Amino acid sequence: MIEKTKKLKSSRQRDLLLKILRNTKTHPVADWLFEEARTQMPNISRGTIYRNLGILHDEGKIKELSIRKGVLRYDGDMRKHYHISCLDCGRIDDVPHQINMLDESQIEEISEYQIYSHHLTFFGICKDCQQNTLVNSA
Amino acid sequence: MIEKTKKLKSSRQRDLLLKILRNTKTHPVADWLFEEARTQMPNISRGTIYRNLGILHDEGKIKELSIRKGVLRYDGDMRKHYHISCLDCGRIDDVPHQINMLDESQIEEISEYQIYSHHLTFFGICKDCQQNTLVNSA
């Protein structure tokens, strides 16, 4: 139920991973993070990436997103925000922050769940792909 | 961009899969569907399950959900509705239908995307798991 917490020790690998995620706006998958980390730390391994993604997520320092195709993506921006994804090219953007967050209390009342968070993702065609479609059909 | 459409032929396997999904409220994963189908059609294969899930989804007869852990789940209920998932046991329920759907046009204006749909999922602790926690900590 409640996670057994073991004493965390700092690691250069985990610090690097968090730094990369905080400076990336593309909601990357694990393998992209592995390749990116490798440019700065050539011997880092995939296992380390996966293990640290789990740790950082458990610590509440990153978000884990399950948006499409059953692939996990990661987000270093912990501010509450929503996502929007292109059905054509697959990119995932943030919805601009001026959007209001939904009120969870109404759902809590009718669902009998104790609610902690919610994820909202819009799906559509991004500006670039709208233009490409025009070009292709011309 | 636009899917090449080939002439579909009916198949007992696909019919069975759709029937199972329409009678299942648990948002199952492919492997569960494989086992379930196998009780009624013992020689059906995993490949057939995966291929037909793709076809049914392309046809717009089922929904593909990516809610947690990067695992795809399937939903035979095509009515618009939202989901709520337990962080403890992982179950995924429907949010009762009295909830209003969000208006997509506001996001369309500020995002420059042409929006087709959206997915909203709440995360929390279900009633059963709230009780189990009480028992365990007693």
Add this chain to the structure above:
DNA sequence: CTAACTGCAAAGTTTTTGCAATTGC
């Protein structure tokens, strides 16, 4: 007849894990 579909098994992806060596506190 023939294109779509199937079962099977092999291959492809993605993620987890066991282990001996290393590292942070």
Add this chain to the structure above:
DNA sequence: GCAATTGCAAAAACTTTGCAGTTAG
């Protein structure tokens, strides 16, 4: 020192695909 962490490689989990045989229209 010692538990947490790492790299590596093997294993596990999940999905796709090639192929020869079957089936729907």
